[in-house]
Structures are given as structure tokens and as C-alpha cells.
Amino acid sequence: MRLFKLDINNKIKENLNIINFLNPDYIYIPYEKDIDLTKVSKNEPINSFKSSISGTIVGLKMGVFNNEYNNAYIIANNFKELETKKNKRIKISIENIKKILLENKETELLNKFNKESIDNIVISAINDEINVYNYMYLLKENANLYLDLIDEIRMFYKCTNNYLVIKNNESFIIDECLNVIGTYPSIVLTLVEDLYLIGKEQFLLDKLNITGNTLFLTIEDIDKLCKYLKIIDNTTKFITISDNVTCKIIRCKKYTLLSDIIEFAYPTLKNYHIIINGLMTGLEIDNPTYFILTDDIKSIHLLKKLPRFNKECLNCGKCINVCPVGVNPINGINLSNCLDCGLCTFFCPASINLREKIKGDSNE
Amino acid sequence: MNKVYIHSKNTIDKYVLKYIYGLIPLVLYALYKNGIVLYNANLINFFSIFKVLYLIIISLIIYIIFNIITKRKLKLNLELLSILIIPLFMPYSINLIIYSISLFILLFINYYLSKILKYNNISFIILDIILILIIFNNYNYLNPIEQTNNYLYTFLDLLFGRNPGGIATSSIIIGIILIIYYSIFTIYKQNIAISSITVFLLLTGILNNFDINSLLNSNAILSFILIAPELKNTPVSLKGTIIYGIVVGIISALLCQFVSIYTGAFIAIFIVSFIYGILHKFDKVKHL
Numbered sequence: 001m002r003l004f005k006l007d008i009n010n011k012i013k014e015n016l017n018i019i020n021f022l023n024p025d026y027i028y029i030p031y032e033k034d035i036d037l038t039k040v041s042k043n044e045p046i047n048s049f050k051s052s053i054s055g056t057i058v059g060l061k062m063g064v065f066n067n068e069y070n071n072a073y074i075i076a077n078n079f080k081e082l083e084t085k086k087n088k089r090i091k092i093s094i095e096n097i098k099k100i101l102l103e104n105k106e107t108e109l110l111n112k113f114n115k116e117s118i119d120n121i122v123i124s125a126i127n128d129e130i131n132v133y134n135y136m137y138l139l140k141e142n143a144n145l146y147l148d149l150i151d152e153i154r155m156f157y158k159c160t161n162n163y164l165v166i167k168n169n170e171s172f173i174i175d176e177c178l179n180v181i182g183t184y185p186s187i188v189l190t191l192v193e194d195l196y197l198i199g200k201e202q203f204l205l206d207k208l209n210i211t212g213n214t215l216f217l218t219i220e221d222i223d224k225l226c227k228y229l230k231i232i233d234n235t236t237k238f239i240t241i242s243d244n245v246t247c248k249i250i251r252c253k254k255y256t257l258l259s260d261i262i263e264f265a266y267p268t269l270k271n272y273h274i275i276i277n278g279l280m281t282g283l284e285i286d287n288p289t290y291f292i293l294t295d296d297i298k299s300i301h302l303l304k305k306l307p308r309f310n311k312e313c314l315n316c317g318k319c320i321n322v323c324p325v326g327v328n329p330i331n332g333i334n335l336s337n338c339l340d341c342g343l344c345t346f347f348c349p350a351s352i353n354l355r356e357k358i359k360g361d362s363n364e
Numbered sequence: 365m366n367k368v369y370i371h372s373k374n375t376i377d378k379y380v381l382k383y384i385y386g387l388i389p390l391v392l393y394a395l396y397k398n399g400i401v402l403y404n405a406n407l408i409n410f411f412s413i414f415k416v417l418y419l420i421i422i423s424l425i426i427y428i429i430f431n432i433i434t435k436r437k438l439k440l441n442l443e444l445l446s447i448l449i450i451p452l453f454m455p456y457s458i459n460l461i462i463y464s465i466s467l468f469i470l471l472f473i474n475y476y477l478s479k480i481l482k483y484n485n486i487s488f489i490i491l492d493i494i495l496i497l498i499i500f501n502n503y504n505y506l507n508p509i510e511q512t513n514n515y516l517y518t519f520l521d522l523l524f525g526r527n528p529g530g531i532a533t534s535s536i537i538i539g540i541i542l543i544i545y546y547s548i549f550t551i552y553k554q555n556i557a558i559s560s561i562t563v564f565l566l567l568t569g570i571l572n573n574f575d576i577n578s579l580l581n582s583n584a585i586l587s588f589i590l591i592a593p594e595l596k597n598t599p600v601s602l603k604g605t606i607i608y609g610i611v612v613g614i615i616s617a618l619l620c621q622f623v624s625i626y627t628g629a630f631i632a633i634f635i636v637s638f639i640y641g642i643l644h645k646f647d648k649v650k651h652l
Contacts, residue, residue, distance in 0.1 A: 007373050130370060279370040307371045314376065314442065316551040317600035330600055345368040349376040349551055355368055 001324055003195035003203060006130060006346065014133055014240075014247040016172065018141070021264045022236065023079055027053055027255040028072035028292045030065045040075055041084045042235060051075060052235035052253040054082040063257075063292045067283075072255075072292060090229045092152045100228040109221055119212035120161040123150055125173070125219040126192070126199030129278030132240045132299045135219040136166070136173045137249045143180045145231055146222045151184050157215070162187045165204060167194045196280075197324060197341055240299040241265045243272070252293055258300060259288040272302040279303075280342040309353040319344035319354055329354045377440035382550045384445065386542050387532075390452055390586075391416055393525060394532035398456050398507050407508040415460075416531050419451035422464050430471045442595060446486045449590050452532035453490050453583065453630075456507040458497060466496045482641025486591045487634040494627055505529065505583070505626045522580035529626070533586035542589055553593040555605035556612070560588040563613025564620075564629075571621050584616055584629035591630070597637045597644075612636045 032047035040051045055078045063072040090096050094113060101110040123146075125135045139146065147164070154162050164181070166173055168191035181189045190208065197203050201216045227234040236251050241261065248265050262274070275282045276291070277298050284306070285291055319329045322344060325337040329344050335358055344354040399413035427447045431438050438444075454463065470489045478485060497503040504511070506528050517527050525535030533539075546552035565579055572578040592598075592612050599608050612632055620628030 006370075008370060273369075275369050280368055282369060284367065284369070301369065303369060306367075306369060309367075314551070314595050315598070315600060316595045317553070317605075318551050320600055328601070342368040346370065347372050347374075349372075349374060349379055351371060351375065353367060 001203070001206065003197055003207075003324060004322060004343065004347075005194060006196050008130060012131055012242055012245055012247050014131070015249065017249075018137055018238075019248055019250045019265070021250050021252045021256070021261060023077065024053070024253055024256040024260050025077055026058075026257070026260075027051070027055075027075050027077070027253055028061060028063050028257060029075060029255055030063070030292075031060060031071035031073055035073075041082045043083055046073060049255070050234065052255055053077045054080050062290060064285075064290045065292055065294055066296050069290070089231055092149065092229060094153075094156045096229070097153075097225060100225075104228055106224065106228075109217075109224065112215055112217065112221075115213055115215065117213055118157040118159050118215045120210050120214040121150065121154055121157070121159050121163070122205065122208070122210060122214055122216045123162075123164045123219065123222060124199050124201075124204055124216070125164065125166045126204070128197055128199040129280060129282075129299065130196075131242050131247050131301070132278055133247070133249055134238045134240055134298055136170055137238055138219050138223050139166070140173055140176050142223070142226065142232060143176055145226055146219065147180060147184050147187060149222060149226055149229075149231065150187060153215075154186055159215075160186070161210070163190045163208065163210075164188070165190045165192055165208070167192060167198075169194045196343065197339070200339070203324065237293060237295065239293065239297065241302070242299070243269055243302040244304055254293060254295075256293045257289060258285075258291040258293060258297070261293065262288055262300060262302065266302060269302060272304055273306050275301040275303060280346060281340060308351060310351045312350060313352060314350045316349060318347050318349060322347045327358065329358050376442075379550045380440045380442065380445050383546065384448060386545050386550075387448060387452065389538045389541070390532040390535065391420070393535050393538060394452070397525060397534060398531055402507060402509055405509055407512075415456070416451065418460060419454055419458070419463065419531065420448060422460060423447045423451050423467060426464060426468050426471065430468070430475075434475065443485075446489075446594075449486055450489055450493075452590070453530040453587065454493065455497065455503065455505045455626075456531050457502060457504040458493075458531075459500070459502050462496060462500055462502055463493065466493050481638070482597050482644060484591065484594050484597055484633050484637035486594060487587070487630045487637070490591075491627065491630050491634055494630070517577065519576050519580070522576055522582070525582055527577075527580070527582060529582040530586070533590075534582045536580055536582050536585050539582075539586045539589045551595065553595065553598055553605050555602060556593040556598060556609040557589045559606045559609030560592055560613040560616065561585055563610045564588065564617050567614060567617035568620065571617065578620070578625070581620060581625055581629075583626045584620055587629040587633060588612065588616070592633050594637070597641050599640070608636065608640065 029046045029049050029051060035046060037057060039056050040054060042051060042054045044051050055075045057073050058076045059074045060071050061074050062069060098110060098113055125139045127133060127135045164187055177189050181187060192198055192207060198207060205214060226232045235254060237254050239250050239252055241248050241250055243266055250265055252261055274285050274288055276285055277283060279301055325339055327334045327338050338358050342355050348354055394416040402408045403413050428438060470492050474485055474489055494503060510528050521527060523536050527534055543554055543557050547554040564584060568578050599605050615632035615635060616629040619632050
């Protein structure tokens with residue numbers, strides 16, 4: 001199994017400072033059923049969601065949540081950040097973690113904690129997508145809180161092998177981690193090469209030669225736990241937004257419109273294509289005025305032009321050589337193993353959209 | 365829509381450029397061996413030093429005209445690369461007019477034929493040009509100095525290319541460096557080149573009692589490096605490329621033994637690619 005460093009033409013520069021966009025005029029909460037409210041406070045439940053601002057419900061609007069169209073309550077911000085009552089932290093214990101994960105329907109994460117014994121804990125702060133830095137900045141912001149939580153989890157499982165893994169080229173986060181990691185001698189800071197897909201569990205564990213029962217969590221998982229345990233504020237979210245030249249990390253209120261975020265980050269930019277959730281595996285959206293910032297949206301990329309795709313294969317075999325799981329898109333072998341990582345399309349010298357082809361073939 | 369919105373900086377035109385850079389040492393060596401050396405021996409005039417360049421320029425001009433006639437855009441693609449490889453394998457004695465006319469006609473024949481049949485285009489055109497040269501009594505792989513003298517070549521002579529061969533394809537050592545360079549920097553089916561060279565050397569060695577003159581056949585070895593690993597009509601899997609290379613090596617060794625030491629490898633590559641093309645046409649797996 002061989003992983004690759006992606007050779008891209010212009011690696012854009014990220015802005016090292018987090019930019020706050022915490023005062024949107026409106027937010028949009030998905031509509032589930034009618035509610036009897038006109039004024040809402042920050043963190044007030046609206047069906048199964050919680051308002052990220054305080055304000056007034058002014059109407060309904062069509063929006064896109066988790067790639068599905070749905071009505072949404074429009075909440076006009078009163079910019080007062082009024083909270084009904086201060087949330088108390090939930091005591092950290094495995095039982096409580098499982099309970100809150102069950103309450104929040106986080107089944108995938110819950111399954112990770114349902115193992116009987118755990119030999120290793122691996123926390124990955126690696127963002128695989130190109131020019132997406134959410135994990136790094138989450139760790140930069142909350143390193144102490146996260147490490148506290150990891151240390152508590154470690155003690156519950158009496159686990160001796162605990163790793164916090166970051167990329168070796170992200171120097172400023174290495175400095176940040178080195179400053180705080182000394183307080184947690186049981187957690188080892190591990191640096192790995194900047195390779196595409198190294199953040200995926202199967203490849204990272206293989207690279208680190210870790211075997212046995214492993215609790216593999218990403219920094220996003222830790223962040224979620226911290227939010228559910230009310231250790232950190234659950235009304236904001238990090239998003240990476242980039243154009244062809246720069247990249248900004250923005251802390252936004254949840255349920256803000258993507259068009260508002262784009263206008264805030266790049267007010268003068270015009271005529272661009274909008275890609276959400278990464279350039280390798282993302283999705284192009286037509287109208288950002290419908291898209292609402294939910295937990296599943298991690299990045300926005302604004303591209304002046306999209307790559308062109310051809311149809312004529314050179315028969316060079318590059319796609320087979322680069323595939324980390326041995327898929328052969330030319331002859332259609334092992335299509336079921338496809339990770340949908342986009343490497344074959346990225347490296348194809350003839351610019352064929354193999355990702356789409358594989359998806360089409362495996363659906364047939 | 366499942367797309368990838370970013371692409372590697374290594375596109376086909378960049379790979380083709382790297383291929384072309386790799387051919388420069390061969391051309392430079394040709395200018396020395398089939399140019400400066402002959403000029404110093406007073407066997408050719410000054411302008412004949414650059415014969416290899418004339419062949420390349422003629423090929424390019426003909427290719428441009430061919431593209432204009434067939435209304436295609438001129439691009440840095442594999443076809444252009446083939447056009448640059450063909451003149452390197454030509455015999456020194458080739459008549460430039462015969463070469464120009466035959467290449468022009470053959471490009472059209474190949475253009476229409478390759479729509480029906482799959483085969484290695486470079487070997488097809490080279491073989492046809494050689495056939496035309498034989499018809500016009502212009503076929504001779506020896507340069508003027510090799511025609512007038514009989515040399516006993518040492519191992520190093522053969523390795524560095526002081527022996528007869530194509531106008532720019534006599535240096536095996538440059539060929540070996542090319543395999544390494546192409547394997548690292550371009551999309552190259554090195555398994556075909558390595559397996560065909562290995563099998564060819566083994567079989568030729570056995571058949572000729574490991575005589576170095578038969579073993580270090582520069583035309584054959586360079587054709588395994590530059591022609592046999594052509595991308596379009598060769599397998600893509602590891603096993604496939606190795607088997608393809610082995611078959612090319614075996615047939616080349618036999619043909620070099622019984623047909624011609626200079627053209628045996630071209631014939632073998634053409635036959636194997638042609639058979640592969642037929643098999644490939646009828647196999648039932650999905651293709652892009």
C-alpha cells in the first residue's frame with residue numbers, strides 16, 4: 001500500500017489567524033414541526049436543533065441541510081447572545097459519553113466506545129483534503145481542553161499507548177502541541193508525513209504499525225464530545241474557505257447561510273464555482289443562498305474555473321498504480337473496494353473523470 | 365456529480381515534454397558518431413553532420429502538414445512523440461526525399477488503418493520505411509566509416525555505441541539511463557522494457573554462445589526501450605506488462621537470429637502488439 005503526496009500547481013497560503021463571523025443577520029434552523037415560539041435564546045432547543053443566536057423567528061425559507069431541501073425557520077439576530085440558563089458541564093465518564101452520543105444519534109462514534117477493551121488510543125488531527133485546515137485550528141484553539149478529555153478517556157480504559165497524530169509540515173501546530181503536551185506524559189505527540197489519505201484510520205494505523213484494539217478518533221470527534229459534554233460552546237463551527245490565492249479559517253455561527261459566509265470572507269470576488277467539502281471528493285453547488293452551514297459542511301472552495309475532463313484513455317495504468325486499495329478502473333476490477341478518494345482522477349494524465357466512471361460502474 | 369476539482373500538475377503534455385528531453389542525449393550522440401566523427405574522417409561534408417536533425421525536422425514538418433490536412437490540432441501528445449522517435453531508428457544511409465515521401469504516405473495509411481486495427485504504430489511505420497528503402501536499394505545500417513573498415517568491437521565499444529545501428533540508436537548505455545529517467549519522471553511501462561531486454565539477452569546469449577556482438581544489439585535494445593513500452597497497445601497490469609515484454613523478447617531474439625539483426629526487434633514488437641490488439645478487442649472485461 002503506497003500513499004502519495006499530491007503535486008498541485010499552486011498551493012495556496014492559509015491565513016494563520018482565525019477570523020470570526022459570529023454576528024450573522026439571520027440563521028436558519030431546519031423545520032421539523034410547528035413550534036410555539038417567537039423569540040428564541042441562544043442554545044434554546046427548536047425541535048431537535050439548538051439556536052446558535054438569540055433573536056426572533058420571522059418566517060420560513062427553503063434551505064438545503066445535509067444535501068436535502070427542507071424548510072427552515074428564519075431567526076433574525078438581535079445581537080444580544082442572550083442565554084436562558086448557563087449550561088453546566090456534564091461529568092466526564094464513559095457512561096456519560098455513551099449516553100450523550102446515544103441522545104445525539106452519533107451511532108458511528110458510539111460504536112467506537114462500545115469495545116470491551118482498548119489497547120491504543122489514536123487521535124488524528126489530520127485533514128486529508130487539500131487546503132482544508134479545520135482540525136489543525138480546532139486543536140490550536142482548544143489543545144488543553146481536548147488533551148484533558150483524551151487523558152480522561154485514557155484513564156478510563158487504562159490505556160498506555162496514546163497518540164496524538166499531526167502532519168510534520170504543520171509547524172505552528174507542532175509548536176502549540178509541544179507547549180501543552182508536557183502536562184500529559186501519557187499522550188505521545190506523533191508526526192507523520194504529509195500524504196494524501198494518511199488521515200484515514202486504516203492507513204494511519206498501518207503507517208504507525210499499531211495493532212490490537214484501537215480507539216481511533218479524529219479531532220472533530222473529540223470536539224463533538226467536548227460540545228456534547230458542554231465543555232466548549234456548541235453554537236459555533238470552524239470552516240475553511242479558500243479562493244485561488246488565499247485560504248481563511250472562519251469561526252461561524254451554526255446554521256448561517258453559505259452565501260453570507262462567502263460574502264463576508266471574499267466580498268469582492270465574482271464569477272466563481274463553489275465547491276463544498278474539498279476539491280478531491282467535494283460537491284459543486286449552484287446556489288449558496290440555499291445552503292445552510294451544518295456540521296457536515298467543512299470547507300468552501302471558490303474556483304475561477306473547473307478542470308476539463310476528457311474521454312480518451314492513454315492506457316498508461318497510472319490510475320492502477322496510484323490506487324491505495326488496488327482498484328483497476330480500466331478493466332473494472334475491485335470496484336467494490338473503492339474509497340472514493342479521487343486519486344485516480346487527480347493523477348490521470350489524460351484528465352478522465354474516473355471517479356464518476358467508477359461510481360457509475362459500481363452502481364450498475 | 366462525482367468530480368475531482370483539482371488536477372495533478374503532471375498532465376500528458378508535461379510527460380511528453382519529459383520524454384522528448386530524454387531523447388536529446390541520443391540525438392547529441394548521433395551528431396557525434398554519425399556527424400563529427402565522419403566529418404573529421406573527411407567522409408561527409410559539413411552539412412551532413414546534422415543529418416539526424418534534418419530527419420527530425422522533416423518528420424515534424426510532415427506531421428504538421430498531416431495534421432492540417434486531417435484538420436486536427438497540433439498538440440504535445442503521444443503521436444507527436446512517435447514522430448520524434450521514428451527518425452532516430454532510421455539507417456544513416458537513408459535518402460531524405462525517400463524518407464519524406466514515405467513518411468507522409470505512411471502517416472495517412474497508419475491513420476486510417478489504426479482505426480480498424482490495433483498495433484504498435486512506431487514499429488509499423490519504421491518497418492514500412494525499411495521495406496521502401498529495400499525496394500529503392502537504399503537500405504544499409506552502416507555509416508560511411510563502418511562501410512570502409514572492418515572493426516572488432518570491444519564490450520565497451522558496443523555498450524557506448526561505436527557499433528552500427530540506427531542513426532541515433534547505437535548507444536545502449538544512454539538507453540539504460542533512459543529507462544531509469546523515464547521510470548522516475550514519466551508514465552512509462554518499464555516492466556515491458558526490462559523483461560524484454562532480459563529475455564532477449566538470455567535467449568540470444570544461449571543461441572549465440574554469449575557472443576557480445578549478437579548480445580549487445582543496440583537497435584533491438586533501444587527499440588525495447590523506446591518502442592515496445594508504447595502506452596496505447598500494451599497491457600496495464602504488472603503481470604500483463606511482464607508477459608508482454610517476455611513474448612517480445614523471445615520473438616525478437618529469434619527474428620534477430622534468423623531474419624535481420626537490425627530489424628528483428630521491430631518485426632517482433634509489431635507482431636506482438638498486433639496479436640495483443642486482436643486479443644484485447646475480443647476480451648469481455650469492461651473498458652473505459
